[in-house]
Amino acid sequence: MRRAIRNYLVFLGRCARIAFVGDWRYYAWMGVLTVICLLGLHAYARQFAQGLIVTGMSDEVSWGVYIANFTFLVGVAAAAVMMVIPVYIYNNEELHDLVIFGELLAVAAILMCLAFVTVDLGRPDRFWHLIPGIGQFNFPASMLSWDVIVLNGYLLLNVHICGYLLYCRYRKTKPGKWFYIPFVFIAIIWAVSIHTVTAFLYVGLGGRPFWNSAIVGPRFLASAFTAGPALIILAMQVVRRVTASGPAGGASRLPGDTVAPQRPTSRAATLDDLDLLGRNLPELASVSIEARQKILAGATILEVNAGDVVLRQGETDEKAFFILKGRVVVKREESGRFRITRSVGPGEQFGEISALAGTPRMATAIAEEPACLLRLSADALRKLMKDAPMNKVIRSRMSERLMITDRALMTLRSIVQVSMLINVFLLLNEVFKEFYSGNLHVASSKYLYVGLHGHHALVPWIWTAIAFNLVAMVLLVLPVSRSLRWLNFTCVLCIVGIWIEKGMGLVIPGFIPTPLGEMVEYRPSLNETLVCFGIWSFGLLCYTVFLRMSVPILQGRLCKANEGLPESATGAAALGAAVEP
C-alpha cells in the first residue's frame, strides 16, 4: 500500500516537474498565457473589491459575457467526451488516442466553466452556501443546483478516467476494464446531461420568451458537437506539430542517413538471447522450449549503432523486432513532418503491425543508442503469439500507440460536418417560428437579427456568426475541407460562429427588451473583457500542461521504467526541438 502511494506520488511529481520543462516555444507560450492570466486576475480583484459595477451588466441585462462563455464552454466540455462514442461503441481505433486528449479538453473546459460562474457571482465568498450538507441546496427545483452537480460530477469523472488511463500507460500495465469502462459510459450520458441541464437553465424561464423554447436544448447539443470537435481538430494538429521532430525533407533528413551508417552486424539468435529478452518480458516465461526453438528458426540478432535506421516508412518486409537492450525511436511522417510516435525500450516490440498485416511500414525506426534487436519473421511472430500471455501483451501494446492520423482528423471532420448541418437546420426552425408567427414575443429576436426601436448592437455580430456558420457548412460539405489547411480554416469559422451565436447571441437578447418592455443594451466593459481573457488563458494553460504531461506518457517516454532519471535524460523533455539530431 505504502509502495503504491509512493509510486503514485512519484508519478505526480514527475508530471508536475515535466510541466516546467520544454523548449523556448513552450516557455514563450506559457509565459504569454501566464501574463494574460495575471491581467485577468488583476481585473477580477478589482471586481471582487468594487462589485459587479465594473462590468457592463445592469439590472436590465443581468447576465453578460461571463455566462455567454460559460454556456459555450459547457458545450465544448460535453462534445469533447462524445469522441468516446466512436471508440468504445464502434471500436474506431483511429480515434483511440484522441479520447484522452478529448477528455483532457473536457477537464480544461469545465475548469473554465467553473471559473466563469464564480466570477459572475456577486458574493463568491458565500460559495459554501451551495455545498450540499453544510449549505442550503435547492435541489431538484433549481436548475442551477443541477448544474452544480453535473459540472462537478463531470469534472471528477473525467479526471478519474484520464488520470487512471495515463497512470496505467505510465506503469505500462493494462487498465482494468472495471476501473474505467463503466465510468466512460457514465461520462457519455453525463456529457449529454451537462449540456441539456445548461440549456434548461434558460428554457425553464417562462418569463423570457426568447429562451422559453424547447429547441434550445437540441440546438445546444448540435452546436456543441460542431464547436467541440472543431476545437479538438485544431488542438490535435498543434500536438502533432510540436511532437514533430522537424520538417520532413524526404528520407535524406533522417539522422540515420546523415551519419554514414555502419552495416549492422547480425548473427543467428539463440535460446540465450530469448532468456535475455525474457528478463524484460516476463510473459515469455510461459513459452515452452519446443516453441522457442521453432521461433528461433530464421530469427536473427541485430547489433545496431545509435542513429542506424532499422526499418523505413513505406518499405515492405515481413519482419518484427523485439529489443534486447538499448532504445529505438519510432517516427512517422505525416503532412510533411516527422513526429515521434513512441520510443521503445528493452522487452518491447516494433514493426509487428506491418509484419502481421503484410502492409508497408507505417513509420521509420531509428536506434537512439547502441541496441541489440531480435528480428523475427511474421511466421515466427505468429507462432510466438499462439501462447496466450504473449498474445495478450503483444496485442495490448499494438493498441496503445499514440497516433494522431489524418484519418482520425477526418472522422472528426465528419462529426463536425453533420452537426453543423443540424445546427443550421435547428437555427432556421427557430427563426421561422419566431418571425412567421410574429406574435409579441418576437421582440428579442427582432432585436437580435434586425434591431428594435433603434437599438441594434448585436445585429452585426449575429450576421457575422450566421455568415461564418453558413460558409463553414458549405466548406464542410465540399471535398475541399479534406485538405487540412481548409479544414483548419473551417474549424476556426465554426468555433467563432458558434461562440457568437450561442454565447452572446443567446444570452443577451433574452434580456432585451426587459420583461417590462424597456430597451437597455449591453456592452462588456474593459474590466469584464480582461477577466474573460484571463479565464481563457487559464484554460489554455491548463490544457497545455495536461498535454505536456500526457503526450510523453502516451509516447512511452515518461514511464515507470525510467523513473529516477532526470526528465531531460529520459527524453521525456524532448517535446520538439530537443530531439533533433
Add this chain to the structure above:
Amino acid sequence: MPARQPQFNPGPAAPAAAVSRRGFLRTSAVVTAGLAALAASLKPLLEMNDFPTLERFMQKYYKELTPEEMERVLKRIETEVERQYGIRPHVRDLKPRDGVEFVYCLNLTRCIGCRKCVHACVAENNQSRNPEIQYIRVLRLPHGSLDIEKAEHNYAPDLVPEKGYFYMPVQCQQCKNPPCVKVCPVHATWQEADGITVIDYDWCIGCRYCEAACPYWARRFNFTKPSIPRERLNPDMAYLGNRPRRQGVMEKCHFCIQRTRAGRYPACLEVCPTGARKFGNILDPNSEVSYILKNKRVFIQLKEELGTSPRFFYYFDV
C-alpha cells in the same frame, strides 16, 4: 518519500554544485518574479468595499437561526449600522401572523403617474441612492393597450396625468407560484406564510438567476456597495425587510414587511395622493381588498398566462 537519486555523470563535485547553484538562482529569480506579479495583480483587493468578517462569513441561514442566535445577529447588525451611519437602528425579526395573506390592489383609473410611491419606497426601504435602486417602476401606456412592450419608462412631463395615457406602477407581484423562488440555488429567497416573498440578504450568493427568472422585472441587484445619506436612513428596520443591504446581493419589494407585519400600511400606499393603492388581508372577508376582488368587474393579474398567480391585482373603476 525516499526518492532514488539519479546517479548520472558522477563527475567532480564542484562543477555539479556550480550548475545547481546557477539553477537555484534562476529558479528563485523566477519564483520571486512570479510572486511579485501575483501580489501586484491582487493589489485591488486592498480597496475592498466590504470585507466579510469571520462572523459574517460563518453566519447561518435565516431559517436555521435559533431565537438566541437571531437575537445576537440583530444586535450585531444594529452595531454595524450604527458604526456606518452614526444612528442606532431598531432591527426586528418580524414573523408572519396567522390568518393573514396580504394582497395588493391598484386602481388604474386613479393612478396619475406621479411616482410619489417610487420615492416613498426608496426612503422607507433604505434603497441605495447611488447607484439608484428602486422597487417600483411606473409605466406609461397609451389608452387602449395593455401591451407593456409599448410602455414608456422614462416619461417626464411637467404635469401628470398626460392626455391619452394611463399609468401602471409595477413592483414585486408576490406571486403564489414565484419563479424566482424556484430557481434560487441556495433557498436564499422564499415565500412566507403571509404570501410575502422575502430574501435573506446574508445568504444570497448573487448569481442573479432570480433576476433572470422574474417576469415582472421586480428584482434588483447591488452591483456595488449601496450608498444612503446618513440623514435619510430609516432606523425602523426588519431583518427580512429594509435593513441596509450589502454589495453583491439581491433585493426587491417585500410589501414593507417592517410596517405591514406591525399592522401598518406600506409606504407606497400611504403616500399615494389619489388613493389608487389598496392593501390588506385577503383572508379577512371584510377587508378592503376582499371587497375589491368581489365587487370590481375588471381586474388584471399581470402576465396571467405565465401561471405565476400574482397577489397584486390591477383594476378599474367601472
